[in-house]
Amino acid sequence: MGEEAIIKKFMYVNRKSPYGTIYALESLEVVLISAAFDQDVSLTFTDDGVYQLMKNQKTEGIGMKNFSSTYSALGDYEIKKIYIDKESLEERGLSISDLQELVWEDEDEDYAEKSSINLVSRDELSEIMNQQDIVMSF
Amino acid sequence: MGEEAIIKKFMYVNRKSPYGTIYALESLEVVLISAAFDQDVSLTFTDDGVYQLMKNQKTEGIGMKNFSSTYSALGDYEIKKIYIDKESLEERGLSISDLQELVWEDEDEDYAEKSSINLVSRDELSEIMNQQDIVMSF
Amino acid sequence: MSMLHTVNKSPFENSSISSCLAMCTNDSSVLFIEDGVISVMKSTKFSDLIMDSLSKYKIYALKPDLEARGLSLDNVIDGVEIVGYDEFVDLTTEHDSVQSWL
Amino acid sequence: MSMLHTVNKSPFENSSISSCLAMCTNDSSVLFIEDGVISVMKSTKFSDLIMDSLSKYKIYALKPDLEARGLSLDNVIDGVEIVGYDEFVDLTTEHDSVQSWL
Amino acid sequence: MKLGILINEGPYQHQASDTALQFVKSAIKKGHEIYRVFFYNDGVNNATRFATPPQDDRNITKEWSALAIEHNIDMVVCVAAAQRRGILDKGEAERNGKDSDNIEEGFRISGLGQLVEAGIQADRLITFGD
């Protein structure tokens, strides 16, 4: 039997604020590794997970490493499906402009920068989540 | 300077269900040790902590040690101030009869068995908590 | 596709139950395990939420976790199915994927 | 006696904030640290709860935890005092005891 | 079916590892194959052979180890998470200049790719955590 190319839909669900726990950071580490496997990868930020993408994180005071700039590298890793739960933003008094912009370069269109971010309702997110083969929640 | 006998009011606050996390068990271990120090010790069960005292705990299925019988030894350790938050019981559809009876023996009254349990409102509990020197919450 | 959702936190302490229910679809099932089993008891602040959900999703609770916490099986909300670890495995394989609400 | 209460969890995830506020008395202070600092932001589902509490208790939030999470100090609810670790130590010694709502 | 298991919390503090153990035992009994058990986050702490819980309590690490050896289960501890938390095999101990390792028999240390691979190769991936 030869090598079969299995391509699965992987969704990483981020539901926690960064720094209070390590889940945001160690989730991101899995996501980056997963890029090497040619799978259909998406990331969801919902509940307190939306805080992971806040601009202007400054961690000198708490003595921890600021890993927020790593999210902007996701596009370079061909990870360009980022779902953000609109209701989670609203409950927190946040808007999309409070979050980092995440982009990827489209080779087919002369490396045009395109946004990776999809602002979705819970109903839409529920539908997308339901189509996944693997959901990992951190 | 000689040995001063410091007697402080210690309150151990139990707010978590047993078995899902270790806090209930390791809290109880501190409480039992504290009995050796001749301090003014009390225990509070509030929020999901009230589940710690449920009767009929059977842990064979989850493969963990059932430590619920240890609470009944508190009286022997002279720990006889147990506060149970009435509102926490009510929200959970529980009544005091769902919980273990905890008693102590009064040496001064021919070892009469007396209840250690005080069912208190949140206002009463708040007042009692506020008089403590040391509050440890698990 | 059908999805099995597991919830392992007390609804009194943690909001994962509502995050989970917001993501469920018609072919979803919800399995309460560990401290999550508190959710399926009658006469609590959350009983109505579970009863409403029963018309939409299948709801299960892990028996060994109920027993460990002294929660009487008689007081489990009618319609919630009480299962063991073997059925937990079956639920996993019968659904297309599993999402753990941690 | 006066008591300092610390809350380190997000109000969106965990109910410790309401347990804490139910136990506060007139001479209590509440300090939000770690993920708890989310509680003191304007325009959230929990802002009203904090604003109501401000008339009864002193409320503090730890600046380094706000900054780490990119939460703008300008969006902190008026009346909440923003403090550093040094003031955290002062609050500890100025109150008679400390209760951590974990 | 082939099942992949992800464990994100250490032993004792949370029930996660206990529940996973019971789940895996049932799955084996029912004839399923455990493709891999992957230990991540504080889950790596399940792998220390230095633990000595009270005699009347369970020894979670020993239970995993015995199960893995009996049923030939691949149990992988994430190297990056293990380094942060002080779980070492012989090779890791040497590379990091530590004087001993502390990993129990039946566990091996490897990269996060093993988790993604489990997601790809197994029919289901089930996460146990806090």
Add this chain to the structure above:
Amino acid sequence: MKLGILINEGPYQHQASDTALQFVKSAIKKGHEIYRVFFYNDGVNNATRFATPPQDDRNITKEWSALAIEHNIDMVVCVAAAQRRGILDKGEAERNGKDSDNIEEGFRISGLGQLVEAGIQADRLITFGD
């Protein structure tokens, strides 16, 4: 004032130990005495010298150790909690038949009574956990 510190979570997974470190540094700077730092529950995992976090990240165990040595702070790891989780000093390793210990310099293993004593002797006891 004399301050007692209780830490109930391990390093990295939760912010508890980081916050406690910053608090203790501030307290020392302001002239307070740290009567004792007591590590309980998963907090005992702060004491392992086997950890090697990434070079661009903090090493929480080393920070505690350096602080304790510089300021002569008594850092006590609960023996029962440590046994469950595999944290050993030389004596514990010998008593439990383990081939090595893994405790960092500056930490010592002792009983829970040391926590109660800290509550009695210190002017304030502050808990950091999850």
